Structure formats: structure tokens, C-alpha cells
Amino acid sequence: MKTIFLFLFTMLSICAKAQDLIVSAGGEKTVNGNQYNGSLLFETKKFWAAGAFYQAGINREPSEGRLKDPFYGLVLQAPLAQSERILFVAVLRTGLVNDRFVVVTPALETRISVTRKAGLSVGAGLRYGYPSLSARLFVKLF
């Protein structure tokens, strides 16, 4: 409970100080196939960020339901290093898979700003106990 409280408190502080609202969409290649995701992040001037995400794969067999392993929850971003156009961050996603299983996934991402408001992000993380690769496009809304 203490951990959840601390996590939520950190997120609230970040949201209160947020300078940018970032929307992103992309995919993650996991050991269980490709998954597609979207997220909404509040980011501070110092690149700390918090927000929400949704991710799922697509089942080939319609009998198993359209979405495979839907995963949604909260995301926290911590800056590690930065230059003018490139930002290196650690990302922690915490949420529910299949509406039931609590999962925490760490990742390292490199964000490349193509314009002042948009860019792409590539990263490596850990899903299902194996390494995963991800790529996303992002847009800063304000």
C-alpha cells in the first residue's frame, strides 16, 4: 500500500508541474508477438513524466477474442541523459494484464525529436520474462 501511495504521489506531483502533454502511439515486439500501444503523458520541464497507457496484441484466432493480453495502467518516466534533440529515459509501466494480473515492466527508451513538437522513440524492455523492442511516434500537444 505504501508503494502504491508513493507511486501515485509521485505521479500527482509530476502532473501538477507538467509542462507538456504528450500523446504517443506505437508498437512493441515481444516474445509473444507484436503488441500495439498508445499513451498519454504529462511531462515536466526536467523530463520527468507520468501518465496512462494501453497496449494489446491482436489474436489470429477470433474465438479467443480480438485483443490478446490487453495491458493498461500507469507509466512513469525518469530522465537519464539528454542532448538538444535526443533524450534517454527509464520507463516503468505498472498495470493489469487481462484485467487481472498485476505486471510491472521496466524499459529504457531513446527519444529523438524530429521537430519541436513531434518525434519518435525507440526502446528495449522486459516483457514475459524476455527482452522486447519498442517504437513509438509522439506528439507534444502543448
Place this chain on the structure above:
Amino acid sequence: MKTTVALVSVLLILIFASCEEEASLFRQFVIPEGEHYATTRVVQALQSDKVSFMAKFDASARYHFDESGFQDSKNKLLGFSDCNSLHHENSARFAWQWYNDRLEIYAYCYVNSERVEQFIGVVEIDALNRYELSLTENAYIFQLNDSEPVTIARGNVCDSGVYYMLWPYFGGTLPAPHDVTIQIQLNN
């Protein structure tokens, strides 16, 4: 910058659209002599209501204790602890033992802190076998290859929460008498 973006885009297309044959996902677990826990140590949460995996034991699964009373101690293969429970409270695992000169597979559960064991079948050394452990609202269902499923009633636990995976462990009371090697591949 445009070149960088173009290069990264091409790389991403290759990553997500590649048709390369997938690498083998077998993990080798070795329980060293005198130890209970296997290396590699893996921390992983359960993410669906079915754990399906292939496993293979080699000749190191044969062992004999001087004190025969320990020979029927169950060694754990793989499973999970139930919702927000410790594994001695509510959990379900496949277990194994070398007994009567054969490798026996068991369902091994803790249900509201009570241990429940049930024989499932026998497997051969060096043979690859399929194991499935399903979680339903009221039960754990174990199946080895195409054998008759074994059902064990589930305890009073929550529905949404942390379910952590449990990996190979030797014992019981006594540690591994020699290095024991098990190959496991999770199918999802």
C-alpha cells in the same frame, strides 16, 4: 536529422516485419549440488490464466538419498503463487520425484495454507513433455501431455492482483545431492 529518422524507420520496419525464424526459448535451469534453488533465478509475473510449457529432464533427475524417508519429497518444477498470496498460502505447481526408479510428476498445491498433492503421471528421462496448468474461478487444472486432467480446488483468494511465477526448486528438506539440470520452455 532526416537521415537519422530514415535509418531508424527502416530499422523499425525490419524489426517489426521480419520473418526470421524465432530463436529457441528454452531455458536451462541447474540446481547445483547442495542447493535448493536453481540458477538462472527468474522473476516473472503470471500474465494469463494458463501456464503451458515444455520440459525435459536429463539423467541428473535420478537420485537416491541414504535416508529413504526423504525419497518421496516433492521437488518443484514450475507454477505460480495465487492472487496476492505467498506460495505457502495459495499456490499451484507441477512437482517431481525420482521414486521406484521412475520419474513421477505430481500436482502440488497449497490451498488456504494446506498442502495438497496428487499423482499425475510418469515421464521418461530425456523426453520432452507438455505441461499445462490452468487457473479457473474455483480450481487449478493440471494436465501432462494428453493425459486425464487433474483438478484441485482453489482456496479463498482475490481475483485481481499479483500472481508470481515459481521456478524449479529441489526439495523438500534435503538439497540436491548432485547438479540437477532441467530444460524448460514456456509456451504462451
